[in-house]
Amino acid sequence: MSDYSIGTRCVQAGYTPKNGEPRQVPIIQSTTFRYDSSEAMGRLFDLKESGYFYTRLQNPTNDFVAAKIAALEGGCAAMLTSSGQAATFLSLFNICECGAHIVASSSIYGGSFNLIAVTMKKMGIRASFVSPDCTEEELNAAFCEDTCAVFGETVANPALTVLDIEKFAKAAHAHGVPLIVDNTFPTPINCRPIEWGADIVIHSTTKYMDGHGVAVGGAIVDSGNFDWLAHADKFPGLCTPDESYHGTCYAESFGKEGAFITKCTAQLMRDFGCIPSPQNAFYLNLGLESLHVRMPRHVENAQAAAEFLDAQDKVLKVNYPGLPGNRYHGLAEKYLRGGGCGVVSFELSGGREAAERFMGKLKLIAIETHVADARSCCLHPASSTHRQLNDSQLAAAGVAPGLIRVSLGLEDREDLLADLKHALEAV
Ligand SMILES: *Cc1c(COP(=O)(O)O)cnc(C)c1O
Numbered sequence: 001m002s003d004y005s006i007g008t009r010c011v012q013a014g015y016t017p018k019n020g021e022p023r024q025v026p027i028i029q030s031t032t033f034r035y036d037s038s039e040a041m042g043r044l045f046d047l048k049e050s051g052y053f054y055t056r057l058q059n060p061t062n063d064f065v066a067a068k069i070a071a072l073e074g075g076c077a078a079m080l081t082s083s084g085q086a087a088t089f090l091s092l093f094n095i096c097e098c099g100a101h102i103v104a105s106s107s108i109y110g111g112s113f114n115l116i117a118v119t120m121k122k123m124g125i126r127a128s129f130v131s132p133d134c135t136e137e138e139l140n141a142a143f144c145e146d147t148c149a150v151f152g153e154t155v156a157n158p159a160l161t162v163l164d165i166e167k168f169a170k171a172a173h174a175h176g177v178p179l180i181v182d183n184t185f186p187t188p189i190n191c192r193p194i195e196w197g198a199d200i201v202i203h204s205t206t207k208y209m210d211g212h213g214v215a216v217g218g219a220i221v222d223s224g225n226f227d228w229l230a231h232a233d234k235f236p237g238l239c240t241p242d243e244s245y246h247g248t249c250y251a252e253s254f255g256k257e258g259a260f261i262t263k264c265t266a267q268l269m270r271d272f273g274c275i276p277s278p279q280n281a282f283y284l285n286l287g288l289e290s291l292h293v294r295m296p297r298h299v300e301n302a303q304a305a306a307e308f309l310d311a312q313d314k315v316l317k318v319n320y321p322g323l324p325g326n327r328y329h330g331l332a333e334k335y336l337r338g339g340g341c342g343v344v345s346f347e348l349s350g351g352r353e354a355a356e357r358f359m360g361k362l363k364l365i366a367i368e369t370h371v372a373d374a375r376s377c378c379l380h381p382a383s384s385t386h387r388q389l390n391d392s393q394l395a396a397a398g399v400a401p402g403l404i405r406v407s408l409g410l411e412d413r414e415d416l417l418a419d420l421k422h423a424l425e426a427v
């Protein structure tokens with residue numbers, strides 16, 4: 001399937017039925033699998049053979065869909081998780097143990113920030129946050145002897161900053177550690193971070209990959225490019241025997257292309273159990289089959305909304321990398337060839353009161369804590385996600401009281417623009 005172009009992979013990669021088998025990805029809704037002998041099953045437990053024995057570790061439906069996502073990102077192996085948060089955590093914890101340090105972009109999803117800065121800190125894993133706009137010197141200065149991973153987000157939710165993937169990959173590799181990139185917003189249709197040097201790519205599939213707002217999920221993709229054994233002292237979990245798996249050394253037994261995902265499945269999925277249901281993997285696959293058709297429409301609608309808003313007197317500022325005046329426009333032209341994503345944020349000059357009025361007048365665009373869905377939706381952070389903050393605390397968090405985030409769906413552009421126009425008139 002890797003010979004085919006991206007749209008064909010969206011439709012068909014990951015599952016090829018044999019003679020007489022179901023044409024659609026089958027939902028293997030079974031927690032367990034039957035074997036002829038204990039010895040046959042034992043070989044699976046020894047990781048000597050691959051196969052299924054318990055859905056907490058692996059399930060065929062999930063694996064078909066993970067294989068499709070690996071094909072889309074140009075990776076060699078992938079796994080699904082029950083949420084994007086689980087994907088972020090497992091991808092980092094697979095290589096960072098107590099005492100490790102992470103260098104992360106400060107412009108990342110709030111849930112990822114909290115996970116890294118607060119929860120993983122309690123596990124003895126420290127982090128240094130750097131601005132995505134930092135210089136190479138500032139970036140290099142954030143590393144220390146214990147640094148085991150670099151983390152960033154291609155297009156950050158909700159700040160809409162664009163990561164200079166090559167700059168971050170170069171610094172990571174100079175320090176002998178991998179770059180992990182959250183590619184949720186552009187999806188592999190608009191950016192494939194592995195082509196720019198990222199080693200591991202993760203997703204909240206809850207967003208555009210599902211695209212219909214039906215299933216929370218995540219994915220982890222390994223490029224197979226990072227040489228763990230060349231930096232064995234930093235990655236004991238991959239490069240020394242795992243006593244919980246009969247002394248298997250993942251990097252030696254499974255090589256560059258198999259070590260990361262095999263360890264993450266056999267060890268972390270076994271212990272944390274954050275596996276999606278096969279039914280949810282099936283829904284995700286339905287979304288993936290039209291991802292290449294939907295993404296350009298999300299981008300077209302967002303570009304039109306950004307241009308419309310940018311021309312309005314009542315709008316102070318519009319954040320969208322597709323606008324020529326945007327500070328990330330150059331990076332967007334380099335990394336986001338199909339355009340960025342369908343999310344735009346903007347600030348009304350009338351502040352909090354104007355934003356509340358505007359939101360109340362929308363008819364088609366619904367008020368929701370969600371993005372990247374077929375239906376357009378919007379959020380006023382100051383009166384929802386950031387409600388507990390006063391105006392000066394909001395300013396410190398980089399959220400203006402009049403800031404509105406809108407996720408442009410797949411509706412017709414003229415109806416969306418008319419809704420924005422009508423609501424602006426009421427301000
Ligand atoms: C939503 C989101 C997450 C978290 O994913 P869940 O599926 O909600 O757990 C992580 N990263 C980004 C960029 C997101 O937008």
